[in-house]
Each structure stands twice: as structure tokens, then as C-alpha cells.
Amino acid sequence: MTLNRLDTLYHMVRTYGAYMAALGVRALEMVGKLGLYMIAARVLGVxxxxxxxxxxxxxxxxxxxxxxxxxxxxxxxxAAELAIRKGREARRALLLGTFWVTLGGALGTAATILLAQPLAVYVFKEPDLAFPLAISAAAIVPQTLAIFTGHALTGFTRGVLGQLVQNGLWPGLTLAALAAGVHSLDGILYALAAANLAAALLGVVLIWRDRGRLRIDDPNADAAAVEHLPALWRTALPLGVVEVVQITLNSLPVLLLAAFGMPSEVGAFSVANRISMLVWVVIISIGTIAAPKFAAHHRQGEWDELRSLNRKVRLTVAAFGVPVVLAMMVFPASLLALIGPGFEIAATALVIMSVGQLVNCLLSCQDIMLAMTGHGGVLRWLNAAQFVSCCVLCAVLIPPFGMLGAAIATAIFIAQGGIGTTLAVRRLMPRAL
Structure with missing residues (x-):
């Protein structure tokens, strides 16, 4: 066997080993979230x-x-600065980003506390929600920092640890609190805040241990760069819009259903929606590992490597994700019954949403490709189109059809996202697809 073949084999084993490790962390997240949802549903009731x-x-x-x-x-x-050994620029970006997300989290916490009562009474028409909503404000800063430090670790090519920090740890810790006897709604929300705080602190410690890479500064770094990075806020602005739209897409059907339906419907639909989103466990785990490599290959103009990596990512997601989606389609009532009695009413909704997730699974990770290669503006417009579709579909379908209307809207705009980002990559970077 030649040295080139050995080198290729080594990189394949290393790449797929990273994917498997990431999936292991996401499996931990899946078990933690399912356990949390099941026990919380049984303890709290519909x-x-x-x-x-x-x-x-x-x-x-x-x-x-x-x-x-x-x-x-x-x-x-x-990821891009460290790829060409510009550690000081990477450190500057890290510190600036930390400042802005911490400030934003503090403002979000204050706003939630102040608005909890009017939101509960006038928007959701559920006065019992006011105090729990105010308590949940305690989780905002910890979760913000946990997700931020997780992404930063991914930029250091520590994607597995990054996913553990931002997604893998807090469900398990919150579930452990329930197992230890925390069975009130208020107590579970406090446990959620404490779990996210623990994850954020772990993220800070892991970044601190890797700080040596931020001191490296290669004087010839600019010559190795094919692409020059914009200011951090210019990168963040379109990606921020994308993130807000994405979380709104996931939240709006639940919030509108809460405004027009009963809390029992909200609970059942929320569980079904979260089960359907388990395919994201596969997509995000593999995409997160690939993201810094997307950025590094693009900045160095390595198009063959970028295309090869993109194809491996899509194939791996399909191999692991399609069976998950098929299980949702075939056994919806059984999956919901595992959560608790009464949740089977969302079985049809789960089947509908799994159709959208199937499309998303087969056309995966192209949003990450656009984000990591400087096409955040295009991604922003694609997400804006999704947002318009979501608003129109939810407004038309949820008031008359309730849970089923929310499921149909969700399936359509999820499929729209996968199709739109794939077409955008084909148009803008055909050499990467």
C-alpha cells in the first residue's frame, strides 16, 4: 500500500471517527431530552x-x-484565522463575540422578567404562565453562553466537545434533577438554568485550556489567505437574522397554537415537534464537525477537498437520518405513547412533520456551507422567504385546523429550507456541490 493510500485511509478513519464521536454526543443529547420530556410530561401532566x-x-x-x-x-x-495561523485575530474575534452575547443575554433576561405578566395574560391568555416564565429568565444568560462557547470550541476544531457543551450536557443534568426528586414546574425550570450554567462553565474551561493557539501569529499568514474576512459584526449580522428566523420557525407554530388552542394541545404538539426534530440531532452533529473544515477549505481555495467533504457529509447524514425519519412515519403513536398518556393525539401531526424532515435530511448541511463560506447574506434571504411562508401558513392553517395546521405549516417550511439552500449552493458554488 502506497504512502498516499495510507494517508487517504488515515484521513477517512479520522473524519468518520469524528462523525461517530459527534453522533455519540448527540445520542447522549437525544436520550437526555427524550428522558426529560417523558418524565416531565408524566410528572407535570398535560x-x-x-x-x-x-x-x-x-x-x-x-x-x-x-x-x-x-x-x-x-x-x-x-476556524478561518487558525487555519492560516493568525491566532491573535482569532482571539480578538473570540473576546469581542463574548462581550456582545453576554450583554445581549443580560438584556434578554431583564426583558423576560418585566414582560412575563403581560405576556401570560394578554398574549397566551394563561395567567398561570406568568411566574414560570419569570423563573425561566434565569436560564437565558447561561444558555446563551453555553451555546456561544460550544460554537467557539467548534471553531477550534473541537467539534465533539463543542456539541457536548452546547447541546449534550444540559438535558442530562436537568433529567438528573428530576430523577433526584425535583418534580415541580418551578423546580424543573431552576434545574434547567443550573444545568445550562454548568455547561457554560465547562465551555469556558475548555477554551481556556486551548488558549495557546490564540498566541500563534504567522507573519506570512496573509499570503496563505485566499479570502479576507470582514469585520466580525458584518459576518454576524446576516447569520443573526438567519438564527432568529430559524428559531422563530421552530417557535411560531407552538406560540400561535398556544394563543388559539388549549395547553394540552400545546403540550402534545410540542412533544411531537421535538420528536420530529430528532433528525436535527444527526444533521447538526455531523454538520458541526464539518463546519470549520468548510471554512478552512474555502479560505484556502481547496475546492476539490471542499466538494469531497460536502458529499461525505450529505451521505453520512442520509445514512443515519433516514432510518430515524422512517421510524417516526411508521410508529408515531408508539413513540408518543412512550412520553405519557394523552400525547397520542399528536400522532398524525408527527407523521406530517416527518415528511418535511425527510426532505431536510436528504438535502442537509447546505445552510452550514453557505454560512461558513461567506454567503450569509444569501442565507438570510432564503430564511426570510421561509419566515414569510411560516407566517402565512400558520396564520391560515392554525386557527381553523389547530394542531394539524401547525404540523402542515412546519413540514412545508422545513422542506423549503433544504431545497432553497441546496439550489443556492448549486448556483453560487457549483464546485462545492
Whole structure:
């Protein structure tokens, strides 16, 4: 066997080993989230579990708003600068991003506390939601920092650790609190905040251990760069819009259903929606590992390597994700029954949403490709089109059809995202597809 073949074999084993490790972390996340949803639903009942999922949705929405895209901007800048040994520039991006997301998280926390009562009474028409919503504000800054440090670690090519910090740790820790006897809604929300805080602190420690790479400065670095990076905020702005739109897409059907339906419907639909999004466990785990390599290959003009990596990513996602989607289509009621009695009412909704996720699974990770190669503006317009579709579909379908209307809207705009980003990559970077 020649040295070139050995080198190719080594890189294949290393790449797929990283994918498997990432999937292992996501499997930990999946077990933690499913266990958390199941036990929380059984302990709280359909009504209070609906309030819990509303609070969880709100925390995710506000955390995304307060990060404003800086987490993905920092991931791209750190990966691209370290690829050509510009450690000081990577450090500058990391510190600037940390400042802005921390400030944003603090503002989001204050706004949630102040608006909890009017939101509960006038928007969701559920006065019992006010106090839990105010408590959930405690999770906003910790979750914001956990997700930010996770993305930063991915920029350091520590994608597996990054996913552990931003997604893998907090569900398990919150589930452990339930297993230890925390069975009230308020207690679960406090446990959620503490779990995210622990994840954020772990992220800070891991970045600190890797700080030596931020001191490296190659005087010939500019000569190795094919692409010059814009200011951090210019990278963050379109990506921030994308992130806000994406979390809005996931949150809007739940929030509108809460405004027009009963908490029991919200609880059942939220569980079905989260089960359908398990395919994202596969997509994000593999895409996150590939993201810094997308940025590095693009900056160095390595088109053959970029195309090869993109194809491997899509194939791997399809191999692991399609069976998950098929299970949702074939056994929807059984999966929902695992959560608790009464959730089977969302079985048809789960089947509908899994159709959209199937398209998303087969056309995966092209949004990450656009984000990591400087096409955040295009991604922003694609997401704006998704947002318009989501608003129109939800407004038309949810009031008359309730849960099924929310499921149909969700399936359509999810499929739209996969199709749109793939067509954009084909048009803008045919050599990468």
C-alpha cells in the first residue's frame, strides 16, 4: 500500500471517527431530552407540561435573539484565522463575540422578567404562565453562553466537545434533577438554568485550556489567505437574522397554537415537534464537525477537498437520518405513547412533520456551507422567504385546523429550507456541490 493510500485511509478513519464521536454526543443529547420530556410530561401532566414547553420555547427564542449571530460568526472567524495561523485575530474575534452575547443575554433576561405578566395574560391568555416564565429568565444568560462557547470550541476544531457543551450536557443534568426528586414546574425550570450554567462553565474551561493557539501569529499568514474576512459584526449580522428566523420557525407554530388552542394541545404538539426534530440531532452533529473544515477549505481555495467533504457529509447524514425519519412515519403513536398518556393525539401531526424532515435530511448541511463560506447574506434571504411562508401558513392553517395546521405549516417550511439552500449552493458554488 502506497504512502498516499495510507494517508487517504488515515484521513477517512479520522473524519468518520469524528462523525461517530459527534453522533455519540448527540445520542447522549437525544436520550437526555427524550428522558426529560417523558418524565416531565408524566410528572407535570398535560396542562403543566404545556406551560413547561412554552417556557422552554421562550428561552430558546430569547437566547437566539440575544446571541445575534455572533456565535456562528466567531466559529467561522476562529476556524478561518487558525487555519492560516493568525491566532491573535482569532482571539480578538473570540473576546469581542463574548462581550456582545453576554450583554445581549443580560438584556434578554431583564426583558423576560418585566414582560412575563403581560405576556401570560394578554398574549397566551394563561395567567398561570406568568411566574414560570419569570423563573425561566434565569436560564437565558447561561444558555446563551453555553451555546456561544460550544460554537467557539467548534471553531477550534473541537467539534465533539463543542456539541457536548452546547447541546449534550444540559438535558442530562436537568433529567438528573428530576430523577433526584425535583418534580415541580418551578423546580424543573431552576434545574434547567443550573444545568445550562454548568455547561457554560465547562465551555469556558475548555477554551481556556486551548488558549495557546490564540498566541500563534504567522507573519506570512496573509499570503496563505485566499479570502479576507470582514469585520466580525458584518459576518454576524446576516447569520443573526438567519438564527432568529430559524428559531422563530421552530417557535411560531407552538406560540400561535398556544394563543388559539388549549395547553394540552400545546403540550402534545410540542412533544411531537421535538420528536420530529430528532433528525436535527444527526444533521447538526455531523454538520458541526464539518463546519470549520468548510471554512478552512474555502479560505484556502481547496475546492476539490471542499466538494469531497460536502458529499461525505450529505451521505453520512442520509445514512443515519433516514432510518430515524422512517421510524417516526411508521410508529408515531408508539413513540408518543412512550412520553405519557394523552400525547397520542399528536400522532398524525408527527407523521406530517416527518415528511418535511425527510426532505431536510436528504438535502442537509447546505445552510452550514453557505454560512461558513461567506454567503450569509444569501442565507438570510432564503430564511426570510421561509419566515414569510411560516407566517402565512400558520396564520391560515392554525386557527381553523389547530394542531394539524401547525404540523402542515412546519413540514412545508422545513422542506423549503433544504431545497432553497441546496439550489443556492448549486448556483453560487457549483464546485462545492
Amino acid at each position: 396542562h403543566e407540561s404545556g406551560l413547561f414547553f412554552l417556557c422552554l420555547t421562550w428561552v430558546l427564542l430569547i437566547s437566539t435573539l440575544t446571541r445575534a449571530g455572533f456565535e456562528k460568526a466567531v466559529m467561522r472567524h476562529v
